[in-house]
Amino acid sequence: MSIKLTFHGHATFSMDVDGTHIVVDPFFAPNNPAATQSAKDIAADYILQTHGHGDHIADTVGLAKRTGALVIANFEIANWLGAQGVEKVHGQHLGGGFHHPHPLGYVKMTPALHGSGLPDGSYGGMPAGFLLNIQGKKIYFAGDTALFSDMALIGAVGLDLAILPIGDNFTMGPDDALLALGYLKPKAVIPCHYNTWPPIAQDVEAWAKRVSQETDTMPIVLNSGDTYTL
């Protein structure tokens, strides 16, 4: 039993859980300048969609149609994807969890402070994060968000891993992401949503050093294409 988590650059991740493939926020090459792979090379059984912005949803319709993956998103985005011809969608909403088939398991949507407008201007509902419990590992994808102190409620479950944006400008920056760790108290953190474009350029190694020195959390810095096994 293992979870192989791969970073595809920006805020796109995939997990291989003993052969079941879960993709978070599909944004691949050439849309994603940080990605090393195209969506056509990606396997997916499930797609988790945090919000409707193009840097998270650009490859969702194509990937879902090619693979037949079930897309889990908020109700508004799930309906929008259905209207784009995606056949398998599952709408949830903030605070709501659902027991999906093993090994994905219980997926809860968490609040995020951000926007969620869809690429064609449609209303994308509220942005979200995801709290997962896969093979007993509690993994929190914050999505695009500002810092909020209710992260303490999310962290109360005892997180094994938090995946946080640190890029600033559109989301939390390095200082607020460090404060977020104080609320979430995860065993490990993976930073994302930085260095894709100049407005979100950050010194990730300097941030990781601060995490090591100022918190009890282990920083894990992944380059695009790197895989970390939980």
Ligand code: NI
């Ligand atoms: Ni966004």
Ligand code: MN
């Ligand atoms: Mn974004």
